[in-house]
Amino acid sequence: xxxxxxxxxxxxxxxxxxxxxxxxAQAGFETRAVLRxxxxxxxxxxxxxxxxxVLTRTELVRLDTTDRIGLxxxxxxxxxxxxxxxxxxxxxxxxxxxxxxxxxLSTTPLGPGGLLAxxxxxxxxxxxxxxxxxxxxxxWLGWRPTGIPAALLLLALGTAAFTxxxxxxxxxxxxxxxxAAANLVWVLLLIGGGVLLPVALLPDGLAAVVRxxxxxxxxxxxxxxxxxxxxxWGPVLVLGAWTLVLGAAARRFFRWH
Amino acid sequence: xxxxxATAVVVSGLVKRYDHxxxxxxxxxxxxxxxxxxxxxxxxxxxxxxxxxxxxxxxPDGGTVAVLGMxxxxxxxxxxxxxxxxxxxxxxPGAVPAGEVLRHVAAMYARPRDVAALxxxxxxxxxxxTQVRRLSGGERQRLALAAAVVGRPDVAFLDEPSAGLDPQxxxxxxxxxxxxxxxxxxxxxxxxQMNEAEALADQVVVVDEGRVIVAGTIPALVGxxxxxxxxxxxxxxxxxxxxxxxxxxxxxxxxxxxxxxxxVQVAAVSPRVLQVRVLQVRxxxxxxxxxxxxxxxxxxxxxxxVAPGRRTLEDVFLDLxxxxxx
Numbered sequence: 001x002x003x004x005x006x007x008x009x010x011x012x013x014x015x016x017x018x019x020x021x022x023x024x025a026q027a028g029f030e031t032r033a034v035l036r037x038x039x040x041x042x043x044x045x046x047x048x049x050x051x052x053x054v055l056t057r058t059e060l061v062r063l064d065t066t067d068r069i070g071l072x073x074x075x076x077x078x079x080x081x082x083x084x085x086x087x088x089x090x091x092x093x094x095x096x097x098x099x100x101x102x103x104x105l106s107t108t109p110l111g112p113g114g115l116l117a118x119x120x121x122x123x124x125x126x127x128x129x130x131x132x133x134x135x136x137x138x139x140w141l142g143w144r145p146t147g148i149p150a151a152l153l154l155l156a157l158g159t160a161a162f163t164x165x166x167x168x169x170x171x172x173x174x175x176x177x178x179x180a181a182a183n184l185v186w187v188l189l190l191i192g193g194g195v196l197l198p199v200a201l202l203p204d205g206l207a208a209v210v211r212x213x214x215x216x217x218x219x220x221x222x223x224x225x226x227x228x229x230x231x232x233w234g235p236v237l238v239l240g241a242w243t244l245v246l247g248a249a250a251r252r253f254f255r256w257h
Numbered sequence: 258x259x260x261x262x263a264t265a266v267v268v269s270g271l272v273k274r275y276d277h278x279x280x281x282x283x284x285x286x287x288x289x290x291x292x293x294x295x296x297x298x299x300x301x302x303x304x305x306x307x308x309x310x311x312x313x314x315x316x317p318d319g320g321t322v323a324v325l326g327m328x329x330x331x332x333x334x335x336x337x338x339x340x341x342x343x344x345x346x347x348x349x350p351g352a353v354p355a356g357e358v359l360r361h362v363a364a365m366y367a368r369p370r371d372v373a374a375l376x377x378x379x380x381x382x383x384x385x386x387t388q389v390r391r392l393s394g395g396e397r398q399r400l401a402l403a404a405a406v407v408g409r410p411d412v413a414f415l416d417e418p419s420a421g422l423d424p425q426x427x428x429x430x431x432x433x434x435x436x437x438x439x440x441x442x443x444x445x446x447x448x449x450q451m452n453e454a455e456a457l458a459d460q461v462v463v464v465d466e467g468r469v470i471v472a473g474t475i476p477a478l479v480g481x482x483x484x485x486x487x488x489x490x491x492x493x494x495x496x497x498x499x500x501x502x503x504x505x506x507x508x509x510x511x512x513x514x515x516x517x518x519x520x521v522q523v524a525a526v527s528p529r530v531l532q533v534r535v536l537q538v539r540x541x542x543x544x545x546x547x548x549x550x551x552x553x554x555x556x557x558x559x560x561x562x563v564a565p566g567r568r569t570l571e572d573v574f575l576d577l578x579x580x581x582x583x
Binding site: 017026036100102257 | 312313314315333334337338339340342344346347348349350351352353357361362364365366367368404408409410411
């Protein structure tokens with residue numbers, strides 16, 4: 001910069017780095033934090049890949065289809081979103097909140113807004129890695145997906161809904177409670193949330209409820225889109241509504257201290 | 258761009274309540290640019306809450322805070338590049354190597370300090386590759402201080418900067434704080450280490466129960482060889498408290514004129530909220546002077562503690578905040 005900086009008391013006034021540089025720095029910082037954490041990698045990559053392979057190559061779960069990979073691969077992608085946007089993000093944010101990391105970074109030029117933007121970008125970055133890895137493994141297992149644009153829309157909406165839930169949980173509970181809740185929700189939704197396996201496999205009463213959960217909407221929407229049934233508007237509406245409600249609640253109740 | 262005012266931080270009538278209990282209860286404070294202001298007080302006195310209101314991390318329930326002439330909450334975006342913060346609980350991410358943390362914070366500023374030079378100065382280079390959670394308490398404190406100053410702030414809020422430091426680290430930290438002051442930075446630090454306040458602070462603000470008990474320069478608080486400190490308190494069973502400060506000071510000055518062979522300056526330096534009135538007599542202590550002071554007290558019907566010369570800040574602090582545990 002060649003222009004003379006504003007000077008007070010004989011020295012230049014400190015200024016912030018450009019917004020994009022701050023947000024990108026934060027995104028890189030958070031992405032590296034996920035990638036070097038063994039537990040987070042287990043949750044976001046190892047388990048989804050393992051479940052993808054096992055459920056495709058074995059008859060462990062009966063699926064009334066000749067195209068097992070066609071049903072399992074979209075479920076693995078939905079699980080990846082649940083892992084990264086919700087469980088992993090809630091735990092990281094909960095502990096960063098307790099140790100004061102959120103407060104310290106919010107006093108730097110990054111600010112609370114830049115911190116959130118950086119987190120969102122980091123989640124997307126990890127999801128890109130997940131999609132590439134899961135997509136490659138699924139392709140190797142014989143997956144030939146269609147309807148990718150609709151799937152991308154659903155992935156984005158699911159990410160928004162689950163990130164809002166993560167921030168709500170992380171910003172209101174104690175760090176230990178966040179850890180317990182985030183892992184418990186992951187297990188419960190994996191088993192009975194319509195994420196990995198079709199909602200139709202659940203008992204009728206439960207299935208109706210699960211279709212209205214973000215997990216069920218994301219899973220069913222992805223399975224429909226990627227098996228060539230086009231964009232289902234039901235899941236889009238459900239995910240959009242959850243994003244609005246959870247986002248408003250997170251904005252209202254999130255505590256920095 | 259407004260010029261940096263000579264007073265970098267002005268807090269007036271600050272009130273902050275948690276669950277209806279006032280943690281800060283009408284606190285006033287001024288921190289000049291190019292000076293170290295130490296907030297001194299027992300645990301729970303309201304030091305950290307005060308600093309957090311200045312940092313924009315908490316919203317005051319009453320009173321006003323101005324940092325560089327701006328509101329820490331409303332003008333946060335303009336203030337963040339110019340204010341450095343060291344939190345009491347660190348705020349450093351545990352799983353990240355120390356060097357990466359500092360480089361990351363530096364990346365938020367357009368013209369940060371040279372990270373390598375700052376690391377060298379604070380001895381961070383020896384543990385740059387170590388995860389923050391594996392650092393010793395002192396190493397963590399030095400890293401947090403580096404993060405607070407890497408953006409060349411005009412104002413630095415340091416919450417207990419030398420807690421847990423060994424003597425060598427403390428000297429390094431004090432040295433850095435002094436050179437920040439030399440560059441014109443306003444430094445507001447909290448501490449309950451008297452030697453730290455005495456070594457570093459240009460002015461001390463003693464806080465207890467959310468209020469300022471007394472504020473001033475170190476010499477004004479501890480006295481010097483040419484002064485005698487006279488604490489005046491009512492006798493047990495006295496109906497009325499002693500007269501106001503200025504009245505007492507004038508009476509004592511008049512009484513001492515004869516022994517001191519000339520006019521004697523007597524200044525009132527009383528803490529604001531206590532019963533005790535403290536006067537400072539500007540004269541070298543000698544037996545005749547001390548005799549005259551106690552004689553004056555007998556005439557007034559009051560008790561006096563007479564302390565000639567320089568006292569330690571710790572004595573002054575304990576006198577003001579009491580010796581009981583809390």
